Amino acid sequence: MRASLMITCLADVLFPEVGEAVVVLLRRLGVTVEFPEGQTCCGLPLFNSGFHRAAAGVASRTVEVFRGAEHIVVPSGSCAWMVRKEYASLLEHHGGPAAEARTLAARTFELSQFLTQVLGLREVDSPFRGRVTYHDSCHLLRGLGEARAPRQLLQGVGGVDLVELPGADECCGFGGSFSVRLPDVSTAILERKLARVEATGADCLVACDSGCLMQMGGGLSRRRSRVRPLHLAQVLAGGAP
């Protein structure tokens, strides 16, 4: 089985260890990992802010970059959602390769969905040990309708003690440019989230989206919390830094 990693802009530049964890994990599962050259970003930041023509330009490039890929694996719910749910209509409206975008959408998977749906993974062979809680990223949960896969995978790790986070399905306050357009509101939403995270007594806060991890990790770091933000891939690969 071949899988092409769509690294996403945030993971590439800010969280490269997440990409490494994905590679380690997929190889351990017997997947041949490819990394098509010339990747930048899926265009979601432009799309959500209303710059659709520009987003369509970026989307066209992404379609081109992943042309030959068998499966595309994305360690981010929002970017996977963008490719799967928005690319085709966006490119249709702006005269891009819409038909090709549709086939790309069908081959593109958010990481936890790829692991459970395509690989059928249940038990996870990971040396990770710890008490973790899980935050549902909005786009993975409501955009792609996925609440089960990440929890199932976490429970499939022998050393993981998963505690449910009250209000796990509530937004962390990131929302892309929202986090800097209305920083005070964004932070107030974040504070509410982190108070609940800390109350679980978990050592690690797991999510499947670099945006949420940047927001929640930034808040945890600022309050010098003992809770570590981790991407799902880092728990499953077990090589968390």
Place this chain on the structure above:
Amino acid sequence: MTDGGSAPDVLATPFAERARRALGDPFLQEALSIATTKFIGLRREAFADFPAGDALRDRARAIKEATLQKLDTYLEALADNVERRGGHVHWATTGAEAREIVLRLCRDRGVRMAVKSKSMASEEIDLNEALEHAGVAPVETDLGEYIIQLAREKPSHIIAPAIHKTKGQVAELFSRELGQALEADPEVLTAVARRVLRARFLEADMGITGANFAVADTGTVVLVTNEGNGRMVTSLPRIHVAVMGIEKVVPSMTDLIVFLAILARSATGQKLSSYTTLVRGPRRPGELEGPEEFHLVLMDNGRSAQIAGKLREALYCLRCGACLNVCPVYRQIGGHAYGHTYPGPIGILLTAMLKGERAVKHLAHASSLCGACQEVCPVRIDIPRMLVDLREGLDRDRVAPWAERAAFGALARLLCSPALFRLAVRVGRITQRPFVRDGRLGRLPVPGAVWTRTRDLPPVAARTFTERWKDLA
């Protein structure tokens, strides 16, 4: 359309500043947090106990879609049936016309006092202010609206207008306005309001209501309430005027039942509200009660223009308020910060509908697009999609600030060129150097400060994943 909205001094301050003030108001924070959490739980339980709920929501959405296709036909049928029962129908293209129709009725019939049941349509056209100006005393009789009227404020929630007030604040307000010391006990306060309002029901010449629905093939106006005041407003005064947005019409009683089954569950978690009032015109010969005259004002005010517009789905809205309760932004800042009649995620869309897209150039961004609103909407309105569409329009029509368009234009060029992207990473790595402490960016200068004032930021990695791939391959 420029009708409605809040006092000008509220609109004068930018949205972000109003939001900041709301965040710093401990009473607002306490009241909002308690009330929205309660509403969310009640709604969740109501639908958990109601397996047919999902299918009924789909059905309700389909009815709304189909009704809008032939809105004119249904409105004419509604008008015919209301008139057949002796009611009068008035058509208002604008909010100003709707207001003038009510004022003219007051003038012609010597109305001095009007009791009102809760109506967002009347808020939309600032009817109370217009009545006062014309020498007619409007008296709100819904408890929440009564509180707001005494406080000289506007509703901050579609179904719970005084949601932003704690019971302590209400006790203080009542004590001051009604001239007696009252304790912060909801039962005591309600009893006082009830006593005051009883007298008004009997004094008033006119009862003014909105309409949750109007059934076309029977000519029935439907009011969904919880306090019983709606019944007195529609039956005690000699004139009843109902002001409704034209999108509230439903074809038949069978359709109505579908909506009733999901409306209260979405709003308050009730199976049905305490009172579902069905009004069919004035008192008829031989009947013992009811008004002598019934008037129905059918108000467009920007709605019909959206039947084929980008905000079409906003016309499905039942005004249940569920999207406000779950919205992370609304839950932090409350309704007044939005600065318009309709707050919350749906309020942004309704404001754009009533006042034009430029009116929401800031509000269109007052959402993290988390999708919680769409998830709870009884008719599954795709609110996030329409917010993004509004943002798209602001960019295309060059309403978005120049600096923003320039910044996103630069970002687009960067994202279309791997070489530029790599260059930007290198520049970031160098410029961040003086600001990295303990492996994090804690204090960046402007514009990074917008983030780092409250949150840390991970530094640009010494080696990006793209650079590390060579070693992994």
